[in-house]
Amino acid sequence: MSWGLSFVIHLIAALVIGLAVPALSALVFPFAVRRLSGFMSDRLGPNRVGPAGFFQPIADFLKLLLKEDVAPLKADRRLFRLAPAIAFITPVLAVSVIPFSKGFTIANLNVGLVFIVAFSSFTVLGILLAGWASHNKYSLLGGLRSVAQMVSYEIPMILNIIIIAMLVGSLSLNDVVGAQGKIWFIAVQPLAFLVFIVAGMAELNRTPFDLPEAESELVAGYLTEYSGMRFGFFYGLVEWGNASIWALTGATLFLGGWRGPFAGNPGWLILKVLVLAFAVIWFFATFPRLQVDQLMNFAWKVLIPLSLVNLGVTGLLIILLPNSFLPPVAAFSWASVITIILLMGPVLRKALLRKRLKLNPGTELGTSQS
């Protein structure tokens, strides 16, 4: 086959995969959220359109396509229309560096990890534009809140990606998967995985960090003025596309990517992505929402120092034991995770008591009723 022909075939495959990942996420995940959270809270969820409601996403898509998309008269209409397109760059482009199986990556970049982090900023930009351009108080406040949150949690995210890069010695995601032949990095760095999950929930504006969509405070945050297909892009393709990117990145960094028993193939990667996505939905059905101050404090006072310490200790162990650093790193990481879990209960209880005493100074310890 000539070089030109194979290039064109590759290009078409790349475009199809790049668009299919966010599009499929937008079809599958909102439906899965509604059905699964319905199941978890003992409701039915959408079950009318097609067998067990399976055509509901298509019905929703058609409805959004046929709806009038209103742009407020006072809005900055050019930016208002541009915002979904800019936010959409993230899920489309970040797919291109994910290895789907051995030697099957759209763009095998040697800076894959930096690429994902860099292009994840486009969503932040799109949300900021959407919030600003809407010319609406809720949109502006919601947009700024989203951006502050995403920007704050981006740092622990980056630091934990760097920890993995240090373990591998490369920023290429193919090398990351290649280094996980014997053991997945979730077993080596459970602490980094934990921070990755928490920071990911905040980056994606998912529960318990879904403040930008706190409807009782901000209506729908930056989405308030969006309707029709523009809303569909933001809510479906961008948010759930990014959830897919997050799950793909997490599966590649910590769960061995496409590796699995029998032959490694994309099926394993998809299975791992679905497991992570299920975790997102499970959190959604389980956790209440945090307050803004708690949210920001948690990123800056807990996650960032924790990640920096983790980075330093991991680096130290790699430097001291260049040939056999995996067991000590794993020992440190597991020990810290277990310590954190054991300390969490007492620390939280103490903080809660202090808060109660502050609210009603007269009450004795242990007798306050809530």
Add this chain to the structure above:
Amino acid sequence: MTPDFAQSYVYVVALAIVGVGFVFATLGISRLLQLRHPYAEKLSPYECGVEPLIGDSWSPFSVRYYIYALLFVIFDVEAVFVYPWALIFRSLGKTGFAEMMIFIAVLLFGLLYAWAKGALEWQ
């Protein structure tokens, strides 16, 4: 610079163009299919069904988040320095490691200073 390397970036650029094009194409199709009945009330900003009362939303107001933005810039720039270091720190040995740890310690001290000064308190 292998051809494969350049080719990878061709895919990336093509994906970016097609991605943005996809958004506008879909919105264009939606535009053709939808019924449009704009009127003044519909085009006014949404404020829970009442007319926008007080002030303009583009008026300047105090954003509590700007301190976080400043801190973010500092740590983001730090990350830019740490990425290349993380790739080659094994060959840099103990000296290179110690230097980066000093850099991170200075940043961490800065964070503690901001914390002590109350920059991370929400009012």
